[in-house]
Amino acid sequence: METRIPHRLRAADTDRERVAALVQSAVTEGRLTLEETEERLGAVYAVKYTDELTALTADLPQPSPPRRRFTPHPALRVHAAFAVALSVIFLIRWATSDVPYFWPIAPMFWLAVSLAAHARLRGARERRAAAVPY
Missing domain, CATH: 1.10.287 (Helix Hairpins)
Incomplete structure (x- = not known):
């Protein structure tokens, strides 16, 4: 039986999809090779906890938040x-x-x-x- 560390959170499918999108955008920008991308995507869909997901993208730049379009009141x-x-x-x-x-x-x-x-x-x-x- 697996011992559970209390501070670890299980990853949801949406968490995995978000990280997979980051990895895929990194390959389109030329930051990762195809082999690295396949390896990381396989690992993304195999993880159980969110801290494992952050380790897969720690060396990639985080996307900037979307700019809010100015609409006057x-x-x-x-x-x-x-x-x-x-x-x-x-x-x-x-x-x-x-x-x-x-x-x-x-x-x-x-x-x-x-x-x-x-x-x-x-x-x-x-x-x-x-x-x-x-």
Whole structure:
């Protein structure tokens, strides 16, 4: 009978598949030869514990986490659309007036500042919400 060490966890099929995908990506990158890949894949599907899986990929670089695509919050999109529309109105108003100086720069600057502040606050709020465990 096999003696079980209490801190070892049994590997699931999903664990094996994840490690097999790492090994297969390593061979496509040229990090492993075909012989090494066959040997490691055979070992991957034969392991019982998760610590044995990590030993099979210890010399391979870990994949970088997928980049999160930036999608602005709908309220931020509305704010940006409002700022652009107002800036266009200011520019048209200035172009049709006889004022010699470019007066729309001040309100456009403050519209940009408000938009940047809104984006920063929204980002901080979303980071705080993501950090809270459920």
